[in-house]
Amino acid sequence: MKRRLVVFGFGDIAQLAHYYFSADSDYEVVAFTLDAEYITETTFCGLPVVPFEAVNQQYSPEEHDFFVAISYSKLNAVRKEKYLAAKALGYRLASFISSRATVLNEGRIGENCFIFEDNTIQPFVVIGNNVTLWSGNHIGHHSVIHDHCFIASHVVVSGGVEIGEQCFIGVNATLRDHIRIGERCVLGAGTLLLADAEAEGLYIGTATERSCVPSTRLKKI
Secondary structure, three states: OOEEEEEEOOOHHHHHHHHHHHHOOOEEEEEEEEOHHHOOOOEEOOEEEEEHHHHHHHOOOOOEEEEEOOOOOOOOHHHHHHHHHHHHOOOEEOOEEOOOOEEOOOOOEOOOOEEOOOOEEOOOOEEOOOOEEOOOOEEOOOOEEOOOOEEOOOOEEOOOOEEOOOOEEOOOOEEOOOOEEOOOOEEOOOOEEOOOEOOOOEEOOOOOOOOOOOHHHOOOO
């Protein structure tokens, strides 16, 4: 019998959580929850939406697990807050790990993690609690990702990297081996990081500029 799951959220990520848990896990999503002041609909994905303030009364922690499906808002602080609030209510926090991910770290993955397809997690990697790995990342051997991080798609984390709590790493970023990223750092899309980053650092890759030559002048396209 599948374990029953309550999902916190009411947006795209919550809908994705419903899809992935339903299609590729031993969980059955039975309800969504949200802070009462933000509830605008009574159903979502065909399931009831209940106020978080009363969720443990309707869906007991003894019979249900919990998943917080929100993004990296405020450097992951909102997701961290709700993760801790759900734990305080006595819920066990579920993780989703895609069957299409390559996971070689002997299960060193914490609670409330959302690990999408095509991630490669090499041996001796440690992933903390409440971490999101969007699709297609490479997490190199002996790396450590601490709690409440969000790593977007196609990021390369080389071997022996340590990523502090509440970091955000954007699409196609590359981190060289054996560096340390301090807490609450933001690495924008396409960033190449070759040295340690102190806490609360902001790194933004250079965007490609429009050429002065219009596309209509290209002869081979």
